[in-house]
Amino acid sequence: MTRINLTVDGSxxxxxxxxxxxxxxxxxxxxxxxxxxxxxxxxxxxxxxVHLDGTSVKSCNVLAVQADGSEVTTIEGLAKxxxxxQVQKSFRECHGLQCGFxxxxxxxxxxDLLKENPDPTEQEIRVGLEGNxxxxxxxxxxxxxxxxxxxxGGAQ
Amino acid sequence: MIPAPFDxxxxxxxxxxxxxLGQHGDDAKILAGGQSLLPVLRMRLNAPEVVIDxxxxxxxxxxxxxxxxxxxxxxxxxxxxxxxxxxxxxTTLISKAVxxxxxxxxxxxxxxxxxxxxxxxxxxxxxxxxxxEAQFVIAGPGGTRTVAADDFFVDLFETAxxxxxxxxxxxxxxxxxxxxxxxxxVRVAHQWPIVAVAATVxxxxxxIAEARVGLTNMGSTPLRARAVEAALVGQPATEDAVRAxxxxxxxxxxxxxxxxxxxxxxxxxxxxxVRRAVLSAAGSS
Numbered sequence: 001m002t003r004i005n006l007t008v009d010g011s012x013x014x015x016x017x018x019x020x021x022x023x024x025x026x027x028x029x030x031x032x033x034x035x036x037x038x039x040x041x042x043x044x045x046x047x048x049x050v051h052l053d054g055t056s057v058k059s060c061n062v063l064a065v066q067a068d069g070s071e072v073t074t075i076e077g078l079a080k081x082x083x084x085x086q087v088q089k090s091f092r093e094c095h096g097l098q099c100g101f102x103x104x105x106x107x108x109x110x111x112d113l114l115k116e117n118p119d120p121t122e123q124e125i126r127v128g129l130e131g132n133x134x135x136x137x138x139x140x141x142x143x144x145x146x147x148x149x150x151x152x153g154g155a156q
Numbered sequence: 157m158i159p160a161p162f163d164x165x166x167x168x169x170x171x172x173x174x175x176x177l178g179q180h181g182d183d184a185k186i187l188a189g190g191q192s193l194l195p196v197l198r199m200r201l202n203a204p205e206v207v208i209d210x211x212x213x214x215x216x217x218x219x220x221x222x223x224x225x226x227x228x229x230x231x232x233x234x235x236x237x238x239x240x241x242x243x244x245x246x247t248t249l250i251s252k253a254v255x256x257x258x259x260x261x262x263x264x265x266x267x268x269x270x271x272x273x274x275x276x277x278x279x280x281x282x283x284x285x286x287x288x289e290a291q292f293v294i295a296g297p298g299g300t301r302t303v304a305a306d307d308f309f310v311d312l313f314e315t316a317x318x319x320x321x322x323x324x325x326x327x328x329x330x331x332x333x334x335x336x337x338x339x340x341x342v343r344v345a346h347q348w349p350i351v352a353v354a355a356t357v358x359x360x361x362x363x364i365a366e367a368r369v370g371l372t373n374m375g376s377t378p379l380r381a382r383a384v385e386a387a388l389v390g391q392p393a394t395e396d397a398v399r400a401x402x403x404x405x406x407x408x409x410x411x412x413x414x415x416x417x418x419x420x421x422x423x424x425x426x427x428x429x430v431r432r433a434v435l436s437a438a439g440s441s
Contacts, residue, residue, distance in 0.1 A: 002164055014176075018161065019161075019162055019163065019164030020158055020159040020160070020161055020162060021158070021198075021208065021379070022158065022194075022198075041157050041198070042198075042199075042260070043191070043194070043195050043380050044346075045360060046259070046261060048262055052265075053262040054266075055235070056260060056261045057264055057265050058261045058262070058265075059263075060198075061190060061191055061194050061195065061265065062265065063164075063187075063190065063194070063209075065164055065209070066168070066187075066190065066209065066211055068166075084361065090364065107436060109260065109261065112260065113260070120297070128260060130259050130260075131260055131261045131262065131345050131346055132259075133260025149429040
């Protein structure tokens with residue numbers, strides 16, 4: 001077992017974990033943060049995307065021990081004081097989902113994308129989300145949601 | 157899918173990492189960014205007893221100007237290389253290749269040296285490293301040594317890095333003012349390239365003065381298309397001249413046949429992509 005200390009969604013946490021434990025397992029099984037989902041388990045689909053020290057990563061492709069000393073933000077930590085993040089609001093407004101399974105990862109990657117590029121073109125949005133798959137193929141409204149969020153100043 | 161159990165070491169210096177590697181030898185595996193290694197461990201294609209994580213060794217990160225070359229630390233993340241102004245100016249070919257490597261999330265974690273040391277023949281960095289005649293600085297128990305790109309890639313997933321050694325940095329000679337294009341052929345987003353071509357050229361008064369061309373996934377290692385390079389030098393940067401030179405693209409290659417394409421298809425693809433890449437590189441120089 002290895003001791004890790006990190007901050008998850010604003011709270012300090014400390015645990016002894018097996019080195020082989022994936023960050024996504026740690027978030028879901030140890031901390032109960034099941035908002036972050038496991039989609040493909042092969043690092044392709046992006047459903048498990050979280051922010052590690054401010055940039056997006058696939059949490060099925062990071063060991064929990066590698067996150068020692070870091071700050072993690074999951075989909076559950078995006079809303080502030082009960083108010084949804086603008087990207088969350090826009091996904092609801094534009095119905096940027098069908099079954100909803102890819103949504104946590106899509107939203108986390110969209111937040112990262114808008115931070116890098118607050119006013120992306122449609123093509124830049126599609127390229128920015130290329131590491132996130134929607135098995136319902138609902139990309140049309142996902143792209144619209146990101147455009148909506150950008151127009152509302154969603155980069156914050 | 158979770159990896160088989162392993163012991164985890166996180167040294168903070170290269171010396172500590174080398175000592176750990178010396179102690180555990182064959183049973184140990186080096187973890188850089190983990191974007192290739194973790195899928196391998198999860199699928200249990202490999203089950204090392206010890207994983208040595210280089211993530212806490214700060215000296216392995218960063219990009220510096222060293223006169224006639226840029227020095228890229230092995231643990232520098234792809235996203236840092238992608239947005240680096242020095243890389244864009246002096247080794248443009250690397251910027252072009254990294255820009256479309258995997259996807260955003262992978263580029264935030266994956267490292268420049270890790271990808272090269274992994275030596276997947278479909279990886280996007282080997283062909284640019286060959287074309288730019290990069291040098292690989294490798295640390296071992298007896299000190300450091302430097303290996304030329306031509307000697308670095310040995311076979312499928314095999315490099316000149318010894319079992320008791322660690323890749324620490326990559327020196328890339330400056331090619332300031334050279335045009336560059338990485339032409340990657342995929343069927344779907346963030347797929348490994350079926351074939352890709354890394355081309356960089358120096359054009360003087362409409363004539364190609366120097367040319368370097370690297371091939372991705374045309375054999376068990378990345379390859380230099382030397383016949384193309386020789387045929388390009390002294391030619392005008394025109395469609396006809398470049399097309400004639402590009403006809404040599406598959407010479408000396410041994411492309412794989414798989415679900416994405418037969419070897420003959422890849423050979424044809426190489427000639428098309430070399431033509432596109434060289435014309436685009438010549439137009440941007």
